[in-house]
Amino acid sequence: MPVGLPEFVDNPENRCPVILLLDTSSSMSGEPIQALTQGLQVFRDEVQRDTKAALSVEVAIVRFGPVQLLQDFVTIEHFNPPTLVAEGYTPMGEAINFALDLLEGRKEIYKANGIQYYRPWLFLITDGAPTDSWQAAAARIREGEANRKFCFFAVAVEGADMETLRQIAPPERPPILLTGLQFQPLFVWLSTSMKRVSSAKVGEAVALPPVGWGQITT
Amino acid sequence: MSWTTIARSAIGTRHQDQQLPCQDAAAVRVLGEVAIGAVADGAGSAALADVGAKLAVDTAVHSLSRTEIWWQRRQLSWSALPEFPSTDLLHRLFSKAAQRALRTLARQAQVNDCALDDLACTLLMFLATPRWLAAMQIGDGFIVVRSPEQSYHLLFQPDKGEFANQTSFLTSPGAIATMQVRLWADTPLFICAATDGIERVAIRFQDWTAFAPFFQPFEAYLEEALTPEPDDTYLVNFLTSDRLNARTDDDKTLLLCRYQTKA
Numbered sequence: 143m144p145v146g147l148p149e150f151v152d153n154p155e156n157r158c159p160v161i162l163l164l165d166t167s168s169s170m171s172g173e174p175i176q177a178l179t180q181g182l183q184v185f186r187d188e189v190q191r192d193t194k195a196a197l198s199v200e201v202a203i204v205r206f207g208p209v210q211l212l213q214d215f216v217t218i219e220h221f222n223p224p225t226l227v228a229e230g231y232t233p234m235g236e237a238i239n240f241a242l243d244l245l246e247g248r249k250e251i252y253k254a255n256g257i258q259y260y261r262p263w264l265f266l267i268t269d270g271a272p273t274d275s276w277q278a279a280a281a282r283i284r285e286g287e288a289n290r291k292f293c294f295f296a297v298a299v300e301g302a303d304m305e306t307l308r309q310i311a312p313p314e315r316p317p318i319l320l321t322g323l324q325f326q327p328l329f330v331w332l333s334t335s336m337k338r339v340s341s342a343k344v345g346e347a348v349a350l351p352p353v354g355w356g357q358i359t360t
Numbered sequence: 361m362s363w364t365t366i367a368r369s370a371i372g373t374r375h376q377d378q379q380l381p382c383q384d385a386a387a388v389r390v391l392g393e394v395a396i397g398a399v400a401d402g403a404g405s406a407a408l409a410d411v412g413a414k415l416a417v418d419t420a421v422h423s424l425s426r427t428e429i430w431w432q433r434r435q436l437s438w439s440a441l442p443e444f445p446s447t448d449l450l451h452r453l454f455s456k457a458a459q460r461a462l463r464t465l466a467r468q469a470q471v472n473d474c475a476l477d478d479l480a481c482t483l484l485m486f487l488a489t490p491r492w493l494a495a496m497q498i499g500d501g502f503i504v505v506r507s508p509e510q511s512y513h514l515l516f517q518p519d520k521g522e523f524a525n526q527t528s529f530l531t532s533p534g535a536i537a538t539m540q541v542r543l544w545a546d547t548p549l550f551i552c553a554a555t556d557g558i559e560r561v562a563i564r565f566q567d568w569t570a571f572a573p574f575f576q577p578f579e580a581y582l583e584e585a586l587t588p589e590p591d592d593t594y595l596v597n598f599l600t601s602d603r604l605n606a607r608t609d610d611d612k613t614l615l616l617c618r619y620q621t622k623a
Contacts, residue, residue, distance in 0.1 A: 145580045145594060150561040150607060151571035156524040194609065256566030258524035291522075 157259040158198045158339050159215060159248055160332075161241045164226065165268035165299075166205040171228035174269060174299060174323055181325030182223035188333035189218045195337040198260075202244060206230075206237035207273070215248055234268060235276035238310070242282055245292065260339050262292040265332065266310075267320075271303030280310040287312035297328065297356065318356040327355035363395040363488075366588040367615035370599035372557060374609040383481075384555045384613040385413035387421040392432065393439035395488045396424045397615050401501055401555040403480035403529055408472060412465055412479030416530060419464040420485045423457035428487075439489035444545050451541050454496040458483060458536045465531060480529040484553055490619055493548040498539045500527040500556040502563055504570045506579070507546035512570035514563060516540045518556065527556075550579045550618050557612030561604065582618035 162182075166175065182203075190196050196218045203213040207230035213221070245262055252259045264283075283294050296307045296317035307317040320328060334351050367386035375382065383402030388395065398417040402409025431437045438445075445453075465479045472478070482499025495503050500518040507513075518527070528535050552575055554562065562574040578595075585591045598604060599612055 145584060146577045147603075148561075148575070148577045148598065149571070149573035151564045151574060153560050153563075153565050256564070258565060261523045 154255065154257045155194075155197045157200050157252060157257055158195070158336055159200045159202070159245065159259060159262040160336060161245060161262070161264050162201065162203045163237055163241050163264060163266040164203060164205045164212075165232060165234070165266075165270060166226050166228050167207050167230055167232040167270055167273075168228050169232075169270050169301065170299075175226050175228040177323040177325045178267065179223070179226045181329040182226075184326050185329035185333050186218060186221050186223050188330055189336060192337045195333075199336045200248075202248075204237055204241045204244065207233045209233055209237045209240050211240070211244065214244075231273040232268065232270040233274040234266075234270075234272035234310075235274045235279040238264075238266070238276070238279035238283065242279075242286065261290065263336075263339075264292055264294045265297070266295065267297045267299065268307070269299035269301045271306055276306065276310060283310060284312055287315070299323070318353060320356045324355040331355060363390045363393075363617055363619055364582045364585070364588060365390060365395060365397070365615075365617045366582070366592060366595060367397065367399070367613070368592060368595050368599055369555075369611060369613040370596070372608065372610040372612065373605050375611060381410040382611045383409040383413055384557070384611040385410070385417045385481075386553070386613045386615045387417040388615055388617065389421050389425055391425060391428045392437055393490055394428045394437060395551070395617050395619075396421050396428070396486070397488075397551070397553055397617065398483065398485035399501060399553045399555055399613050399615050400481040400483050400530075401499070401557075401611065401613070403477075403482075406480040407478040408468075408474060409479070409481060411468065411472075412531075413481040415464050415468055415479070416461045416481050416483050417485075419461040420457045420483060423460045424453070424485065424487050427453065437489075438487060439491065441489075444492055444543060445494060447541065447543060450494045450496075450543060453487070453494070454485065454539065454541055455536055457485060458496070458498065458530060458539060462530055462536065476531050480531045482527060482555070483530045486551065486553065488548045488551055488617065488619070490547055492546065493544040493551065494542070495544070496539050496541045498528060498530050498532075498535050500559065502554055502556075502559060502570075504552045504554075504562070504575060505544055505548045506550040506575070507544070508549060510546070512550075512572050512575045513544075514568055514570045515542055515544065517568050518559065518563075548617075548619060550575070550582070551616070552578065553615040555611065555613040557608050557610035558614060561607050578614070578616050579618060582616055583620070588616075
């Protein structure tokens with residue numbers, strides 16, 4: 143039959159944004175910061191193994207202290223995991239605010255370019271207690287969670303101030319205490335979760351893989 | 361002067377990998393000068409999504425058909441209305457059909473002893489006459505129409521939440537009350553209804569416009585295939601092509617109608 147083939151409109155992939163909020167204060171120096179650095183590479187490698195997730199997942203890294211945008215949003219193929227250096231205090235409140243602003247900006251870019259996106263993830267990893275005022279940031283987290291604007295996860299490395307983290311994290315998703323320095327399984331879990339989110343379709347409630355790398359503390 | 365129609369669904373690669381059935385369904389029927397069609401996309405999270413989608417489209421088409429049959433028994437037809445139907449009338453027409461579909465799902469849920477949400481699906485339906493087209497939509501997917509002097513036009517913006525994986529379903533609370541309904545007051549020479557698996561390649565997200573080069577070949581296909589029903593190779597090949605599967609891993613459905621004016 144002499145009919146041509148339909149041409150396809152060149153739509154961009156749906157994006158699946160994730161911000162890693164990493165505590166790189168001086169208390170993380172030594173083994174923890176090295177394990178965290180390796181974890182980032184595991185994350186990159188794991189996501190890259192899934193061709194669709196590799197095009198969808200966009201990662202940004204905000205480190206604190208001092209608060210610094212270590213990596214603006216990039217798709218995984220352009221992501222070069224940085225080597226983390228431990229220094230400074232733990233301005234967690236400032237870092238959370240910075241990350242939320244960064245996310246708002248990203249959403250604006252998606253909207254302006256007609257890119258559809260999944261519910262973003264904010265992934266906080268810390269071993270300390272905030273050294274700045276965090277109450278306003280915590281309120282923003284809880285408000286955003288309540289309005290389903292993003293998913294916030296707090297991962298506590300041993301020594302973290304669990305009491306404060308519990309007040310920052312949304313009640314329905316309490317902080318997770320990392321077993322030892324099991325950053326590798328943590329990032330494998332994160333990449334698996336991102337792969338599931340990035341291939342989810344209409345109204346699918348994404349079932350996250352079980353957390354085998356830590357303890358959920360309530 | 362008649363309608364040429366065809367509807368086909370193909371399973372997405374993701375469901376194939378997971379050994380799940382195709383959860384899309386479509387139904388189309390021609391009654392004299394009137395074409396009636398429906399497509400549905402079963403929710404991925406629903407256990408019996410394939411059953412729900414099939415029941416929904418069959419019930420919807422059956423319900424709309426009954427209204428045309430009612431007219432025809434009185435030597436009348438939707439196509440013979442002296443004026444365009446009011447939006448109020450269309451709301452009632454589609455509400456009734458959607459409610460019937462919902463009741464069928466509720467009965468099926470009882471039979472299967474499962475939750476109504478296990479049969480969740482989107483639902484799009486239309487009723488077309490040579491002078492106008494009326495359509496409704498709950499959830500995502502799309503209906504595109506072309507009239508003689510116009511290009512391809514997207515009837516509704518897909519009903520999506522902020523995020524790419526959110527939509528509403530026939531079974532969602534208040535879905536029928538908030539469904540989108542529209543009258544297209546011009547000859548619908550070509551109609552394409554599809555599930556969201558096709559959205560990515562046919563609709564430009566920047567401004568939600570229909571991408572004409574996607575639709576033109578299908579119109580040409582219907583023009584040439586006098587009996588598309590047995591001659592479905594072109595459409596089936598397209599829906600199962602690697603080229604399409606490279607762009608979407610979802611189930612996909614195309615329901616195509618063309619109105620041929622007298623040669």
